[in-house]
Amino acid sequence: MSAIAFEGVTRRFGAYAAIEDIQFDVRPGSFVSVVGPSGCGKSTLLNLAAGLLAPTSGVVRILDQPLDGLNRHAAYMFQQDALLPWKTVLGNVALGLRFRGVASRQAEARAREWVVRVGLERFERAYPAQLSGGMRKRAAMAQSWIVDPAILLMDEPFSALDVHTRHRMEAELLSLWTASPKTILFVTHDLEDAIALSDEVMVLSAGPASRVVATRRGSGAAARSDRYPHQPAFRRDLSGNLVQIAAGSAGEL
Amino acid sequence: MSARHSAGLIAAQAALGAAILAGWQALANAGKLDKFFFSRPSDIAARIVQWVRSGSIWPHLITTIEEAAAGFLLGAALGVIFGFALARSPKLGALLDPYIRLLNALPRVVLAPIFLLWFGLGIWSKVALGVTVVFFIVFFNTHQGVRDVDPVLVNNARMLGASEWQLARHVLIPSALTWVFSSLQVSIGFAMIAAVVGEYLGAARGVGYLIAQAEGTFDTTGVFAGMTVLSAVVLLVGWGVARLERWLLRWKS
Numbered sequence: 001m002s003a004i005a006f007e008g009v010t011r012r013f014g015a016y017a018a019i020e021d022i023q024f025d026v027r028p029g030s031f032v033s034v035v036g037p038s039g040c041g042k043s044t045l046l047n048l049a050a051g052l053l054a055p056t057s058g059v060v061r062i063l064d065q066p067l068d069g070l071n072r073h074a075a076y077m078f079q080q081d082a083l084l085p086w087k088t089v090l091g092n093v094a095l096g097l098r099f100r101g102v103a104s105r106q107a108e109a110r111a112r113e114w115v116v117r118v119g120l121e122r123f124e125r126a127y128p129a130q131l132s133g134g135m136r137k138r139a140a141m142a143q144s145w146i147v148d149p150a151i152l153l154m155d156e157p158f159s160a161l162d163v164h165t166r167h168r169m170e171a172e173l174l175s176l177w178t179a180s181p182k183t184i185l186f187v188t189h190d191l192e193d194a195i196a197l198s199d200e201v202m203v204l205s206a207g208p209a210s211r212v213v214a215t216r217r218g219s220g221a222a223a224r225s226d227r228y229p230h231q232p233a234f235r236r237d238l239s240g241n242l243v244q245i246a247a248g249s250a251g252e253l
Numbered sequence: 254m255s256a257r258h259s260a261g262l263i264a265a266q267a268a269l270g271a272a273i274l275a276g277w278q279a280l281a282n283a284g285k286l287d288k289f290f291f292s293r294p295s296d297i298a299a300r301i302v303q304w305v306r307s308g309s310i311w312p313h314l315i316t317t318i319e320e321a322a323a324g325f326l327l328g329a330a331l332g333v334i335f336g337f338a339l340a341r342s343p344k345l346g347a348l349l350d351p352y353i354r355l356l357n358a359l360p361r362v363v364l365a366p367i368f369l370l371w372f373g374l375g376i377w378s379k380v381a382l383g384v385t386v387v388f389f390i391v392f393f394n395t396h397q398g399v400r401d402v403d404p405v406l407v408n409n410a411r412m413l414g415a416s417e418w419q420l421a422r423h424v425l426i427p428s429a430l431t432w433v434f435s436s437l438q439v440s441i442g443f444a445m446i447a448a449v450v451g452e453y454l455g456a457a458r459g460v461g462y463l464i465a466q467a468e469g470t471f472d473t474t475g476v477f478a479g480m481t482v483l484s485a486v487v488l489l490v491g492w493g494v495a496r497l498e499r500w501l502l503r504w505k506s
Contacts, residue, residue: 050408052408076408080403080405082409084406086431086504087504095423099414099415099416100414128504129504147413147414
């Protein structure tokens, strides 16, 4: 069984092939990172997995079923802020439940639990514009986890944050994931992050017509037992190894 | 904001107004300004006091406000509905585009006599005029607001499971209303102007009618008194609308 499977997936925009003949398989419950230089089609890959884009050729399978239309098993954390600016933190976090027809009082009660879980209890009545970038990401994280999706798609969700906040968010992501293991497809351009967080790292070549040029084990599996940070030596090793591979086939990472 | 509200500035503004009124009064008293053409501030004030004391002003004022309010509400409702429909259906939008431009290019004043013919001397001819003014302001703002909505917000809501209706209700319409709210001052002001212009051209009641009556009898004091009352009401409404706008868009800060 696989959570996400790409079978010879190609996506063109007009004459431009963003990704070509992509083939991979993500096991349920694993944390897979996708790295590659900017413009290599990482976001296209996620949008295909989300069903926001349809492949030009090839098949995307979600939980072994061919994907047609939106991926109903996945939540998506975008790179940009995607909170509704006219709703409070609580309203935003409750959104997914409201869309699924949960009564507003019940949805709010459950949203409140999540707001507490991501440490925003003092800000549940605040609007996104009144929050810092890191707090907005926490709210976004609660918003996507509350619907308890089997799959979580993350498109450089923390790239706009400063290094310190980013690492804290990543640690929190790992602890959430430890508590409730989901399949995570995490796109980033930061190799260090990819290795630190994930079970598996997938390297894409530079676009156009990006392909998967390497897959390596990350140290994330280890992180599940002893959390963050992980064994630095292993990380350095792998990092050097991957940079070589990437430099060989994909140019600068 | 603080500069605008500083006590010194308010004092200077009041002094300027007082100086202009005092100068006007002095020139009129000295016979340099013909009272027949220019009236006098003291006469105008006395007239307003007389109107308020006798209560004769209220039916006129209430009529004007009713017309403006009805014109605004009807025009805004139609503007939101059409703006939304045309933004969501590009084909319909493209079909109607030249006609909407054509109608909007028309000076509304020329419609007033026709509306008088169609709807009579009562409030509905003025409401119709108000609708034609407010409709276009709200229509264009709604249209823009729906089309300009951040695609990330739309994708996020769809990934969270929003149906078409939920997408409209939680994302598209609030986004459009943001634009509508920020043009509230303009559209309510225009609704007032339309009501007064309509009354001016033919009515049995209203502040515009009052001014037209005074002009018809060369009663300049009545004209100025009517203008003063009208300006005061427009300022008061504007102040209320500004507060309403601030509350409706409180999430923007």
